[in-house]
Structure formats: structure tokens, C-alpha cells
Amino acid sequence: MTLLKTLRNRLRLFSLIVVLVAGWVGAAEKNPQSVQVRIRTILAGNKSDEFDPKLKDMEQQLKPLKYRSYRSLKDDSQNVPWQGTRSFEIPGGRLLTVAPQEYQNNRVSLKVRLTEGDKPVLDTAVGIQNKGNFILGGPPHEGGTLVLLISAAAQ
Amino acid sequence: MRNCEGIRESIGSWLDGELSAAESESVRAHLVSCTDCGETRRRLEKMQLALKAALISQAPQIEFMSFWRGVERRINQKRAWYDDLLDWSRGLFAAPRVAWMVPAVIGILLVLASTDVWRLGGSRNSFASVESIDAYGRSVALLREQETKTTVIWLYQDQEGENDAAEDTAKSAPTF
Numbered sequence: 001m002t003l004l005k006t007l008r009n010r011l012r013l014f015s016l017i018v019v020l021v022a023g024w025v026g027a028a029e030k031n032p033q034s035v036q037v038r039i040r041t042i043l044a045g046n047k048s049d050e051f052d053p054k055l056k057d058m059e060q061q062l063k064p065l066k067y068r069s070y071r072s073l074k075d076d077s078q079n080v081p082w083q084g085t086r087s088f089e090i091p092g093g094r095l096l097t098v099a100p101q102e103y104q105n106n107r108v109s110l111k112v113r114l115t116e117g118d119k120p121v122l123d124t125a126v127g128i129q130n131k132g133n134f135i136l137g138g139p140p141h142e143g144g145t146l147v148l149l150i151s152a153a154a155q
Numbered sequence: 156m157r158n159c160e161g162i163r164e165s166i167g168s169w170l171d172g173e174l175s176a177a178e179s180e181s182v183r184a185h186l187v188s189c190t191d192c193g194e195t196r197r198r199l200e201k202m203q204l205a206l207k208a209a210l211i212s213q214a215p216q217i218e219f220m221s222f223w224r225g226v227e228r229r230i231n232q233k234r235a236w237y238d239d240l241l242d243w244s245r246g247l248f249a250a251p252r253v254a255w256m257v258p259a260v261i262g263i264l265l266v267l268a269s270t271d272v273w274r275l276g277g278s279r280n281s282f283a284s285v286e287s288i289d290a291y292g293r294s295v296a297l298l299r300e301q302e303t304k305t306t307v308i309w310l311y312q313d314q315e316g317e318n319d320a321a322e323d324t325a326k327s328a329p330t331f
Contacts, residue, residue, distance in 0.1 A: 018258050018262045124286075
């Protein structure tokens with residue numbers, strides 16, 4: 001009986017520790033202060049077979065787009081606080097505004113707006129895995145097409 | 156003075172010499188003065204003597220040597236590997252170890268669930284989820300590429316106003 005009591009007490013104690021640690025880990029995950037947003041602007045086209053070596057790390061991700069050439073035009077990073085907004089200049093007089101909304105289950109929710117001068121072109125709300133990315137493409141530029149790789153990492 | 160019931164419970168231990176000096180003296184003093192308890196003591200002494208006599212008379216007839224030989228043989232016998240495995244597995248699932256293992260396993264699972272290791276290992280949840288798109292009347296395509304887990308939002312923008320190379324752009328719209 002004494003052994004059973006001891007075991008039960010140990011089990012309770014460890015369960016409590018596990019719950020506390022899990023709570024602490026969960027709380028730590030839910031409290032990043034800001035988001036590092038990175039926008040890579042790429043000009044895709046079909047006039048040559050040039051592939052910019054700077055884009056080597058995202059070659060696989062660009063493959064489904066089926067263009068022949070890819071050239072890096074810009075690579076910007078900004079630290080954005082939660083509920084704050086930051087704008088990134090995109091070639092062709094465009095502006096990409098990013099507003100991180102929330103961080104939950106290792107995913108970052110972003111609101112993204114693309115404008116051309118004063119005209120809004122696209123508004124979207126996207127949830128991406130922390131340190132993950134997505135592609136926004138299509139706007140024409142200098143005989144090619146702009147491809148924006150938008151990534152976010154909670155800090 | 157202890158009561159008779161308590162003394163009678165102690166008589167057996169007293170006869171076997173298992174009591175402390177003080178307790179032994181207390182029982183002895185009671186037995187001298189109490190006839191009922193003295194009677195109990197005599198009955199127990201008789202029983203002990205009878206048992207001892209029986210054991211002494213029977214002991215030489217018991218064959219201990221074959222028993223010891225059997226024990227010796229079992230000690231020297233080489234154990235099969237599966238016997239060792241069986242003993243090890245019994246020890247593994249013994250109650251005290253299981254009591255430690257249950258919370259330990261829960262803890263490990265929680266840690267794995269809260270790190271990137273789990274998510275990188277599995278394919279779920281790695282796509283970007285697009286909750287809303289408003290392209291202000293323009294056409295939009297949404298592509299989810301399985302191999303690289305890439306989500307693509309493709310905007311089919313009006314080519315008017317672009318330079319003469321715009322035609323090339325329109326033709327080169329991705330074929331995903």
C-alpha cells in the first residue's frame with residue numbers, strides 16, 4: 001500500500017511538472033514581440049535562361065512558375081511589431097504593406113496589401129508557418145513579371 | 156498493569172524471547188499473578204514442546220541432499236538468452252518504472268509538439284493558408300505546390316499601360 005501511495009504521489013508530482021512546463025513552453029511560444037518580414041522581389045521572364053545565383057536557395061519554389069529566367073531585383077527585411085504595419089517599395093511605383101496580426105500554433109497571420117500609386121491592387125490575409133513563406137506574383141514589369149517571395153519569422 | 160488480553164497476545168513472543176527486557180519483565184510478572192494467563196502460557200508451552208518433538212523425530216528422515224543438489228544444478232545452469240530478455244522486460248514494466256515513464260513520455264510528446272522538429276517532420280500545416288483575397292476585380296489564381304509546400308497567389312493584372320514588352324508578359328503567364 002505504501003508503495004502504491006508513493007507511486008501515486010510521484011505520478012501526480014510529475015504530471016504537475018509536465019503541465020507547468022508545457023504551459024511555460026506554450027506561453028513562450030505565444031509571446032514573440034515582433035515579426036521579421038522579408039520581401040524578395042524577383043523579375044521573371046522568358047527572354048533568356050538566366051537564373052540569378054542569389055536565388056539559388058529558392059530555385060525549387062520558383063520551379064512551378066515555369067518561367068525561363070529569374071533575376072533578383074530587391075531583398076528587403078523589416079522588423080514589424082504585432083498589429084503594426086510596414087511598407088516595402090516594389091519596382092514600378094508599387095508598395096507592399098504588411099501587417100502581422102497574430103501568432104498561434106507556430107503560425108503567423110499577415111495582412112498584405114499591394115498598391116500601385118494610389119490604387120489598391122490586392123488585399124489578402126494569409127497564415128504562414130513561422131519562418132515560412134508564400135509567393136505573390138503577376139504584376140508586369142519591364143517586359144517580365146514580378147514575383148514577390150514574402151516570408152515572416154516571429155522574433 | 157497490562158490487561159489479560161494484551162498479555163495473552165504477547166505470551167507467544169515472550170516464549171520465543173522476542174520481547175524487550177521491559178516487556179518481558181511485565182509479561183513475566185503478570186503470569187505469576189494471573190492464573191488464567193498462566194494457563195494459556197502452559198498450553199502454549201505444551202504445544203511448542205509437541206511441535207519440537209515432532210520435528211526432531213522427523214528431521215533425519217527428510218532427504219535434504221537431493222533438494223540441495225537440485226538448487227545447485229539450477230544455479231550452475233546456463234540461462235537461455237530469452238530468459239534474460241524476459242527478466243529484463245519484466246523489470247522494464249515494473250510498477251515504479253512505469254510510474255516514471257508515463258509522465259516522461261507525455262513530456263517528450265509535448266516538447267516535440269511545441270518544436271519545429273515535429274512540424275518539419277510532418278507535411279501538415281506547412282502550407283500557407285489564404286484566408287481572404289480581394290483583387291479589386293482582377294483575376295487571381297491560387298496555387299499550392301505539393302513538392303515544395305509553396306503557396307502562390309497569382310495576380311492576372313491588366314496589361315494596358317505597360318510598354319510593348321507587356322505582350323511577352325501576357326504570353327508568359329505561368330502554366331501552373
